[in-house]
Amino acid sequence: MQIAAETLLNGLMLGALYALFGLGLSLSVGVMRMINIAHGDLIVVGAYLTSAVMSGAGAGAFTALLVVIPMMFALGWLLQVTLLNRVVGRDPLAPLLLTFGLSIVLQNVLQEMFSADTRSLQAGDLAGLGFSVAGVSIGVLPLLSALASVALLGATHWLVGHTHFGCQARAVSDDPGTARLVGVNDRRFFAIVTGVIFSTIGVAAVLYALRTPFSPTAGPERLLYSFEAVVLGGLGNIWGTLFGGLVIGVAQLFGAKIASGLGPFFGHLVFLVALLARPQGLFGKAAS
Amino acid sequence: MTAVTLSNANSKTTLVRISAGAGLLVVATLAVLIPWFSTFAVQRLLVEVFTLFAVALAWNLLAGYGGLVAIGLHVFVGVGAYSLFTLSNQLQLNPFLLLPAAAVFAAAFALVSAWPMFRLSGAYFAVGTWVLAEMMRILTLNSPWLGAGGGMPLEAMGDIDRWTRNAGVYWAALFVGVGSLVASRQVLRGALGLALMSVRDSEPAAMASGVPVARAKIALWVLCAVMAGLAGAVSYMNTLQVTPDASFSLNWTAAAIFIAVLGGIGTLEGPIVGTVVYFLLRETFAGYGAWYFIGVGLLAILTMVAAPGGAVSLIPEKWRLDPFRIRRRMAESDPDRSASFPTT
Numbered sequence: 344m345q346i347a348a349e350t351l352l353n354g355l356m357l358g359a360l361y362a363l364f365g366l367g368l369s370l371s372v373g374v375m376r377m378i379n380i381a382h383g384d385l386i387v388v389g390a391y392l393t394s395a396v397m398s399g400a401g402a403g404a405f406t407a408l409l410v411v412i413p414m415m416f417a418l419g420w421l422l423q424v425t426l427l428n429r430v431v432g433r434d435p436l437a438p439l440l441l442t443f444g445l446s447i448v449l450q451n452v453l454q455e456m457f458s459a460d461t462r463s464l465q466a467g468d469l470a471g472l473g474f475s476v477a478g479v480s481i482g483v484l485p486l487l488s489a490l491a492s493v494a495l496l497g498a499t500h501w502l503v504g505h506t507h508f509g510c511q512a513r514a515v516s517d518d519p520g521t522a523r524l525v526g527v528n529d530r531r532f533f534a535i536v537t538g539v540i541f542s543t544i545g546v547a548a549v550l551y552a553l554r555t556p557f558s559p560t561a562g563p564e565r566l567l568y569s570f571e572a573v574v575l576g577g578l579g580n581i582w583g584t585l586f587g588g589l590v591i592g593v594a595q596l597f598g599a600k601i602a603s604g605l606g607p608f609f610g611h612l613v614f615l616v617a618l619l620a621r622p623q624g625l626f627g628k629a630a631s
Numbered sequence: 632m633t634a635v636t637l638s639n640a641n642s643k644t645t646l647v648r649i650s651a652g653a654g655l656l657v658v659a660t661l662a663v664l665i666p667w668f669s670t671f672a673v674q675r676l677l678v679e680v681f682t683l684f685a686v687a688l689a690w691n692l693l694a695g696y697g698g699l700v701a702i703g704l705h706v707f708v709g710v711g712a713y714s715l716f717t718l719s720n721q722l723q724l725n726p727f728l729l730l731p732a733a734a735v736f737a738a739a740f741a742l743v744s745a746w747p748m749f750r751l752s753g754a755y756f757a758v759g760t761w762v763l764a765e766m767m768r769i770l771t772l773n774s775p776w777l778g779a780g781g782g783m784p785l786e787a788m789g790d791i792d793r794w795t796r797n798a799g800v801y802w803a804a805l806f807v808g809v810g811s812l813v814a815s816r817q818v819l820r821g822a823l824g825l826a827l828m829s830v831r832d833s834e835p836a837a838m839a840s841g842v843p844v845a846r847a848k849i850a851l852w853v854l855c856a857v858m859a860g861l862a863g864a865v866s867y868m869n870t871l872q873v874t875p876d877a878s879f880s881l882n883w884t885a886a887a888i889f890i891a892v893l894g895g896i897g898t899l900e901g902p903i904v905g906t907v908v909y910f911l912l913r914e915t916f917a918g919y920g921a922w923y924f925i926g927v928g929l930l931a932i933l934t935m936v937a938a939p940g941g942a943v944s945l946i947p948e949k950w951r952l953d954p955f956r957i958r959r960r961m962a963e964s965d966p967d968r969s970a971s972f973p974t975t
Contacts, residue, residue, distance in 0.1 A: 378754040380702070429936050436700050439754050440892060441935045443702065447885055448928035451921040563881065567765060570758045574751075608769040611762050615747045618759075622750040 348479050350596050358572075358592020359489035360554070362585040363547045364565055365572035366496055367540040373503075373579035374512045374536050375431055377438040381446040383566030385541065388449060389415055389548025390557045391457055394464055404464050404549055411545045419541025423534040431533060432519065446562065453559035463556040464549070488550040493585065495546060500581045512536065516579070564607065571614040577624030586625060590617070662805055666798035674801040676910075678869045681808030684906045685862040686883055687890035688811050688899075689855035695897030696819065696827045697851040698834075700753075702884055703760030704859055706744075706767050709879035711737045711860025712867040713771060719787045726787055726868055727799055730861060737860025741853045749848065761881075768879035782874030785867070803865045811858045815899060816955045823850055831897075859883075892931045895941030899955045904942050 368382050379385075392414060396407040426445075430437040472483035503509035511532055514522040519529045551557070551565070571591050576583025591610045598609025617625065666674060686708060693699040714736035719726040744763055751759040771777050788796055818824050826847040829837040838844050863883075867873040886909065894905025909927070916923045938944055 378758060380758075426932070426936065435753050436694070436698075436757075437935060437939065439700060439757055440888065441932055443885075443888060444892075444928045444931040444935065448925050448932070451924040451928070455921045455925070563761075564765075567758070567762055571762065574755060574759075602773060604773040605769065608766055608773075611766045611769075614762060615766075618750050619747050 345478050346600075350600055351593060352479060352481060353485065354593030354596035355589055356485040356489040356592070357596060358589035359492040359585070360547070360550055360588070361568045361572050361592050362496060362588025363492035363543065363550065364569040365576075365584045365588055366499060366581065367543045367547070368566075368569045369573045369576075369579065369581060369584045370499070370512075370536060370540050370543075372573060374516050375438075375533055376435065376516075377427075377431055378442075378570070379540075380439060380442040380566060381449055381562070382442075382544070382569055383564065384446045384449040384453075384562030385544050386548045386551060386565045387453065387557055387559065387562045389545045390464070390552035391453060391462070392545075393549050393552060394462055397464065403467060404553055408546065408549055411549065412542045415541040415545035415548075416538040419537040419539075419544075420534045422541075423537035427537065428530050428533060446566075450559050450562060457559065459559060461556040461558040462552075464552040466553045469553075484553060488554065491546070491550060495543060496581055496585050499543070503581070508535075568610070571610065574624055575614055575617050577626035580624070580626045583624060583626035590625075659809075662809075663802070666794070666801055671793075671797050674797050675869060676914075678800055678804040678865065680906060680910055681804040682862040682866040682869075683883075683886055683890070683909075684808050684902060685811040686859050687887040687894075687902045687906060688815055689858040689862075690884065690887040691891040691894075691896060691898075691902050692815055692858075693851060693855050694891065695901075696824070696831055697848055698753075698831050699848060699852065700757040701760040701855075702757045702881075702888075703762070703764035704855070704887060705879060705881060705883035706760065706764035707737050707741065707856045707859035708863030708866070708883045709764070709767055709771070709875070710740045710856075711863035712873045712878045713777060714860075715864040716783055716785055716867065716873050717777065719785060720783060723787060725791075726785055726864075727803060730803060730864060733864040734857045734861050737856045737863075738853050740860075741856030742849070745849050745852055749845070749852075764879055764881075764884075768875050771875040771879065778874075780875065782872055782877075785871050785873075788868070788871055800865060800868045803868065807858070807861045807865050811862075812899065812903075814854065814858070818851075818854065819899070819955075823847055827851060889927050889931050891941075892934050893941055895943030896939075898941075898943050901941050901943050908942065 364383075364386060368378065371377055371379055371382075389411060393404060393407045393411050396402065396410050397404060400407070400410070402410075426441065427438060430441050466484055469484045469487070473480055474483070475481065503512055511522070511527050514525070514527055515529050515532055523529055568588075568591055572584050572588035574587070575590060576585070576587030590613060594613040595606040595610040598612075599606030601609070665677065686704065689707075690701065690704050693701050693704070711733045715726055715729050715733040718724065718729050718732055722729075744760075748756060748759055748763065772780055777783065791799070819827075826837070826842045826844075829840070829842050830844050830847060834844060863878060867878060890902055890905035890909045892905070893908050894903065895901030912927060912930075913923065916926060919926075934941060
């Protein structure tokens with residue numbers, strides 16, 4: 344019973360991180376109607392970037408974020424302006440293939456720059472801290488990262504629902520043509536959205552790299568977990584993405600209890616079964 | 632389907648067709664005779680060329696004609712290879728005789744997987760198939776009876792002498808490569824091809840005019856699964872060892888996508904041109920390791936941005952040949968035709 348409670352709790356905390364992975368994807372699906380295949384690789388890029396900033400400036404992981412977030416924003420803005428704006432909206436498959444090429448390029452560039460060895464970020468004093476509630480032990484670092492993920496998802500939800508930026512985002516998402524008529528420059532707006540997406544990727548990257556060692560080829564799996572969280576929750580629904588992430592996280596950790604190597608397999612399996620039961624996602628509207 | 636008849640079918644085209652047929656016959660004979668006048672290294676390279684071509688062709692058929700972009704197409708490569716190896720090792724049978732069984736397994740797997748996968752569409756289908764491939768990789772990785780991470784050797788090949796083995800695998804690859812091309816051409820010229828092209832151009836319009844959309848897509852999915860499955864089976868007969876990480880590897884699909892994008896998505900000539908370009912680049916720059924993949928990836932991105940139709944689209948329209956005769960043209964002399972939709 345205690346083990347089950349611990350697995351559930353750890354699964355929920357892992358799932359919150361997956362939801363944060365999915366947040367950027369959820370935004371790009373919602374606003375630009377595109378899936379960025381390089382999403383997972385960009386999380387890994389963010390992790391290496393943080394690692395470089397930390398060793399370069401001798402700073403801690405959270406201090407490094409102050410540099411990493413603006414850098415990721417700039418990277419996203421630049422990528423959208425130079426490349427993605429040329430294919431977005433043309434045919435849904437063009438951005439897919441373009442970002443697929445980008446994903447292969449990023450993996451190999453990382454491999455050339457940092458070798459294929461795994462790395463990890465030093466969490467400092469936080470790493471070993473933990474406490475226990477009713478016999479269930481909880482790590483401070485996973486708990487903090489889960490809380491940060493939920494807070495960031497909440498902030499984004501508020502941003503989309505209550506600000507001028509969110510209003511523009513919803514307008515462009517509903518009908519780019521009409522949005523242009525009322526003065527929203529969709530291409531310039533997309534660049535800002537991608538900047539925001541990359542900023543969330545930066546935060547996700549640091550929280551991920553503090554928990555798990557990473558390597559240049561770790562990206563595709565991050566993409567799949569993000570994707571599952573987004574589709575499972577229902578497209579364009581941020582709280583749905585959180586729920587989807589939690590389901591995947593819990594499924595993975597209970598799966599790993601059944602057979603140690605099969606954790607991610609059970610995550611995928613739950614995704615497929617949920618897909619058969621509710622193709623539109625758990626919180627999606629009936630028609631896609 | 633009378634609308635497809637070429638308007639200027641005269642004696643000149645007949646002459647062209649006869650000489651093209653004769654040329655094809657010579658090339659085919661030479662291709663079959665290769666094991667007698669080449670080294671094992673050349674044959675092994677050609678096996679790679681033909682099998683990767685078949686996978687690229689399958690990917691291109693799905694994406695270009697079915698509107699089904701499958702990032703997880705490599706799942707069938709693995710399923711084909713593993714079913715061949717397992718059957719051959721368990722039954723102690725000659726692997727060449729089991730190629731049809733590998734095709735059947737790939738087809739059956741495609742039919743079952745269509746159930747969840749076809750709930751998704753567009754980009755979601757693309758990533759969904761990848762999830763499927765990842766599941767199969769993890770599953771084989773954790774199956775001791777399939778050799779787990781180390782994979783398994785093809786035991787029955789030990790009884791066959793080296794020349795026969797290499798030549799046999801080469802012929803099998805030749806058969807898979809050329810067979811896939813011929814099958815694709817026949818399918819595209821037939822009713823299924825017409826249905827697929829109408830779905831690609833406008834799914835609602837196709838549905839409204841009575842095209843069995845779902846059935847056409849599933850038929851294409853199964854056909855491409857068989858092509859990729861056979862390619863996988865033959866490819867790992869070449870290396871004599873199959874492992875989960877190699878056979879269920881994204882590298883298969885990545886290469887297929889690069890080939891199709893570089894050559895031209897939605898044409899049959901595209902994968903041929905793309906395969907030639909891909910292997911020329913690979914053999915020239917293989918020494919550069921990761922930089923080679925970076926170069927090919929950048930080239931594909933550049934192609935997507937600057938020439939989405941690939942290398943084939945760079946040839947001016949009037950010089951473009953239609954060697955497979957799969958393009959459907961409206962007969963120009965008959966304007967009334969445009970009003971009557973061809974129904975399958």
